[in-house]
Amino acid sequence: MPKTMSVLTARCGRIRPDSVKEYVATGGFEAFRKALAMEPMEIINEVMDAKLLGRGGASYPAGKKWKQLYEIPTFPKYIVCNADEGEPGTFKDKVLLEKDPLLVIEGMLIAGYVFDSHDGYIYIRGEYREIQRIFQAAIANAESAGFLGDNICGTDFSFRVHIVSGAGAYICGENSGLLNSIEAKTGRPRVKPPHLAEVGLFSMPTLVNNVESFAGIPVILSMGGKQFLELGSENSGGTKLICLSGNVNNRGTYEIPMHGVTLRDIIYDPELGGGIPDGKELKFFHLGGQSGPIGFPHQLDTVYSHDALKKVGLSVGSGAVVVLDESVCIIDYLKKVADFFIHESCGKCVPCREGNRQIRLILQKFSDGVATMQDFERLERLSLTMAMASSCGLGQAATTALDSCLIHAREEFIAHINGVCPVCFNSRKNGDTYAY
Amino acid sequence: MANQFEMQITKILDEQGRDQQKLLSILLDIQKASGKNYISEEAAEIVSREMGIPLVKLYDILTFYAMLETKPRGRFLIEVCNNAPCYVSKSDRIAQFLRQELGINFGQTTADGLFTLQYMPCVGACDIGPVIKIGDRVYGNLTEEKIRKILSDLTNNLEG
Numbered sequence: 001m002p003k004t005m006s007v008l009t010a011r012c013g014r015i016r017p018d019s020v021k022e023y024v025a026t027g028g029f030e031a032f033r034k035a036l037a038m039e040p041m042e043i044i045n046e047v048m049d050a051k052l053l054g055r056g057g058a059s060y061p062a063g064k065k066w067k068q069l070y071e072i073p074t075f076p077k078y079i080v081c082n083a084d085e086g087e088p089g090t091f092k093d094k095v096l097l098e099k100d101p102l103l104v105i106e107g108m109l110i111a112g113y114v115f116d117s118h119d120g121y122i123y124i125r126g127e128y129r130e131i132q133r134i135f136q137a138a139i140a141n142a143e144s145a146g147f148l149g150d151n152i153c154g155t156d157f158s159f160r161v162h163i164v165s166g167a168g169a170y171i172c173g174e175n176s177g178l179l180n181s182i183e184a185k186t187g188r189p190r191v192k193p194p195h196l197a198e199v200g201l202f203s204m205p206t207l208v209n210n211v212e213s214f215a216g217i218p219v220i221l222s223m224g225g226k227q228f229l230e231l232g233s234e235n236s237g238g239t240k241l242i243c244l245s246g247n248v249n250n251r252g253t254y255e256i257p258m259h260g261v262t263l264r265d266i267i268y269d270p271e272l273g274g275g276i277p278d279g280k281e282l283k284f285f286h287l288g289g290q291s292g293p294i295g296f297p298h299q300l301d302t303v304y305s306h307d308a309l310k311k312v313g314l315s316v317g318s319g320a321v322v323v324l325d326e327s328v329c330i331i332d333y334l335k336k337v338a339d340f341f342i343h344e345s346c347g348k349c350v351p352c353r354e355g356n357r358q359i360r361l362i363l364q365k366f367s368d369g370v371a372t373m374q375d376f377e378r379l380e381r382l383s384l385t386m387a388m389a390s391s392c393g394l395g396q397a398a399t400t401a402l403d404s405c406l407i408h409a410r411e412e413f414i415a416h417i418n419g420v421c422p423v424c425f426n427s428r429k430n431g432d433t434y435a436y
Numbered sequence: 437m438a439n440q441f442e443m444q445i446t447k448i449l450d451e452q453g454r455d456q457q458k459l460l461s462i463l464l465d466i467q468k469a470s471g472k473n474y475i476s477e478e479a480a481e482i483v484s485r486e487m488g489i490p491l492v493k494l495y496d497i498l499t500f501y502a503m504l505e506t507k508p509r510g511r512f513l514i515e516v517c518n519n520a521p522c523y524v525s526k527s528d529r530i531a532q533f534l535r536q537e538l539g540i541n542f543g544q545t546t547a548d549g550l551f552t553l554q555y556m557p558c559v560g561a562c563d564i565g566p567v568i569k570i571g572d573r574v575y576g577n578l579t580e581e582k583i584r585k586i587l588s589d590l591t592n593n594l595e596g
Contacts, residue, residue, distance in 0.1 A: 088519035088558035121457070126464055126503045127559045129572040157593050165461035168503030170557060184489065186458035186500040245521040252563045290520065322562070336520045343502075343557060350467035 001260055004273045007231065008215050008238045009255045012099035018137040020145040023102040029147055031218035032113070036155060040114040044070055047217065049225030051237040053306055056082055056173070057234075057288060057318040058393065069115060069197040069207050078201040078254055079111045079120040080208045082178055086125055086170040087289030088340060089320030092241035093211035095253045097124065097131045100215070101138035105161055107214030109147065110221065111207055112159040119160055121201065123178050126167040151180035170344035174392050175208040177346070188346045189392040190239030212241055212319075215332055232258035233305035240304070240319055242266065246286075246326035249274035256304065264300040267323055280325040284409070286333075288317015290340050291397035313404070329423040330405055330412045331366045338363060341398040352395025355386040359402065366416040367424065376413055380406055445482050448541075454487050459497070462487075463504055468571070473509040473552065502557070510545040510552035512590055514538075515569045519558040525565035531555075532566075533580050537587060547586050550591070 006012075015022035023029070035043055048063030069077065081104060085093040092262060096104055108120040124132050139161050142148040150158045164182045171177045172187035179201045181187035200206020216238055220228045229237035240258050244266070245251050250273055256266070267273040269280065276282055285295050293314050295302075304311050309315055338360040347353045362379055365371040383399035383406070390396045406413070415421055448465045452458045466479050475483075475498055484491045498504045516531050535541060538551050545552040561567045568583075575586055584586025 085560055086558065089562050090558075091560035091562060094560045126460065126501075127556075127569070129464070132461075163461075164457050165464060167460040167464055167501035168557075169501050171535045181460070182457055184459040184497070186496055243562065245565065246524045251565075286520065320562075322524070324524055328524055333520060333524075336518075336523050336552075340519055340557065348499075361594065 001065060001255060003261050003265055003269055004254050005231070005239050005256060005257050006207045007219055008103070008212065008241065009095065009100070012095060015100070017099050017101055018141050020138075020141045020147065022103065023100075027222070028102055029106055031221035032109055032147070033153065033222050033406065035110045035113055036153065036157075040070065040116075043110065043114050046220055046225035050216075050220045050228035051225075051232070051235055052213060052216050052220065052228070053236045053238070053316075054210055055212035055216070055319070057087060057245060057291070059306055062209060062213050062216075065197070065207065065209070066111075066114065067142065068195075069205055069206050072205045074198075074206055075116065076113045076119070076202050077117040078204055078206045079108050079115065079117050080175075080182070080201060080206055081108055081120065081122040081214050082173065082175060082181065082208055083122050083124040083179060083211045084166050084173040085128075085211070085318075086168075086173050087291065087320060088244050089243060089286065089319040090289050091243050091245075092253050092319050094128065094131065095241065096211050096215050097128065098134055100169055101135045102142060102217060103215045104211055105138060105142055105148070107209075107217035108161055109152075109159055111159055111209070111214070115205075115207060116157075117207075118158050119162065121182055123164045123166060123172070123182060123386040125172075125420055126165050129165070132163055132165055139163070152180070169346075170340075171346045171394055174394060176184060178208065179206065179393070186346075188348050189394075190299075191391070210289040218261050228424055233303070233307045236306035240316060242304070242319045242321055242366075244273050244320040244321050244323065247276055247280065247328070248323040249277055258305040259303065261304050262301050263295065263304060264319075266304060266321055267300070273321075273323065276323065278325075280327065282323065283328060284324050284405075286322040286324070286401060287320065288315050289320045290337050291394070291400055292317035292320065294401045296404075296408045296410075311409075327423060329421055330409050331363055331416055331421070332424065334402055334405060335360060335363045335367070337401050338398075341394070345394065347397075349389075349391040349395060351386045351389040352391070352398065354371050355382055355390070355395065358400055359399065366413060368421040369416065371413075371417050376406070376410075376417070384421065388432065441470070441479070442482060445479060446486075449483075449486050456487065456489070459489070460501065460504075463498070467504065468561040470558075471511060472549070473511070473513045474505045474507055476508075508545075511550050511551050512570055512593075515534065515552065515554045515556035516542075517558055517561075517565065517567050517569075518555045519560035521558065521569060524560065525562075527566035530566045530568065530578050532582075533583060537583065550594075551587075 044066045052062040053059040169187045172181045174189045176190035177187040197204050268275050341356040345352045561574045567576045
């Protein structure tokens with residue numbers, strides 16, 4: 001069985017990204033034409049059959065989200081694509097935006113048709129300025145070819161896609177923060193409920209999906225929801241784009257079916273990661289971005305799917321797979337994670353704003369060799385408090401990685417309490433500046 | 437000079453339209469055109485007036501988004517990714533080397549006003565880490581030699 005597939009990425013690198021002609025010649029907009037002949041509820045049923053779980057990181061069932069919005073009788077409705085890909089270790093949306101933007105546009109267009117919406121917004125992070133230009137060109141070409149604008153394909157359906165740029169704020173990846181940012185406000189998350197399906201962009205019902213989720217929509221309509229489900233596992237259909245980085249030979253984005261490919265395959269198979277460089281041993285791996293869990297070698301034979309990973313306390317998240325070898329000190333790594341969340345916390349709620357700082361301070365005590373068992377317990381308690389009391393997903397998930405390590409790498413914390421970390425000791429002796 | 441910059445801002449506003457959704461994009465363009473990678477009070481006042489956004493709200497935004505800055509920076513903004521994936525690809529060595537080459541610390545600007553050194557969060561280029569970003573361009577798989585060349589190219593283009 002092949003370990004990689006080209007379903008979402010079938011066109012990537014094979015056509016000129018902004019060319020409608022080449023897109024159509026390779027089957028583009030056929031799914032949309034098919035949609036035009038279907039009832040909106042039939043389309044939603046296909047998405048539900050496909051069991052597409054949201055690809056942004058939270059894995060919320062897309063079909064369920066669509067059905068909820070469909071049942072709300074208020075108009076206008078807005079379609080929003082979350083392209084604020086900021087989860088460290090994640091660069092898969094970039095591939096789709098850069099190499100097949102029209103697939104994402106077609107996904108948004110189908111959603112527009114289903115919800116009788118006339119305006120779609122794609123929020124692309126400010127760091128992807130060049131990609132915004134490619135995407136703008138794709139929109140312009142789709143407009144001149146009659147796939148966006150008024151009376152699309154001779155129907156009375158009108159739909160436009162607008163690009164909104166971010167300007168460097170990870171919190172805007174949170175859907176309600178993102179909507180605030182589109183409305184020219186600071187990107188702090190909103191208090192929920194009301195949910196975005198009821199009160200979203202400009203206080204109207206809104207659908208927010210990730211880039212990869214939208215890209216999946218034309219694919220689902222083309223092959224049928226049931227077929228799409230077969231590419232994945234029991235409760236989660238489709239292929240997944242994964243991003244390999246860190247201490248691994250073949251870094252990059254890969255598309256894999258979500259059944260039959262294990263974490264070991266992802267890291268060691270020559271078709272995928274190709275193993276660890278310089279003959280070093282795997283120490284741990286970080287899944288789904290900084291807010292995801294950390295896995296250890298004893299979990300390597302787990303199949304990469306939402307179902308199987310969940311059983312061992314791991315998750316798919318955004319699709320990031322950061323591989324770390326034996327030369328990385330877990331405490332040092334967790335300090336990096338904490339630094340990230342200190343920088344990105346919007347500061348609105350106390351558990352997240354202060355919790356991340358305290359975690360960083362306690363971890364430093366471990367590095368300095370002055371931590372005690374009480375500090376270990378403090379980390380456990382603080383992490384639980386943040387997960388329960390933070391106002392949005394950022395604070396709630398900021399200590400997911402720490403939690404995995406407190407469970408599976410307890411010995412390394414104890415070693416630091418006892419003042420012996422072989423990794424830190426050796427690397428400092430070699431002149432590396434790991435601790436800073 | 438002031439008038440010239442004002443004309444540049446008006447041009448950016450005309451090109452992008454004055455829709456509020458374009459605000460961040462407009463501010464990024466103005467920042468780029470400023471030559472010093474920042475939004476001056478003067479520029480903020482023009483945007484506030486032209487787009488009908490109260491100045492206090494504009495400053496709320498300018499100080500919230502990490503890519504926007506209200507104090508002058510160098511002509512070239514060199515940003516080093518210090519997130520975990522780049523960290524394990526030895527981004528700290530790159531950071532150290534840049535500090536040495538430019539003779540400044542992070543958060544500082546060289547005396548000639550050419551370079552500012554900053555950290556940035558992940559730019560989604562972990563497959564080519566360690567990476568730096570200068571302007572809109574990302575440079576990856578960096579070595580000391582590559583950095584030397586990038587810096588000298590930037591300086592030479594300026595003279596040419």
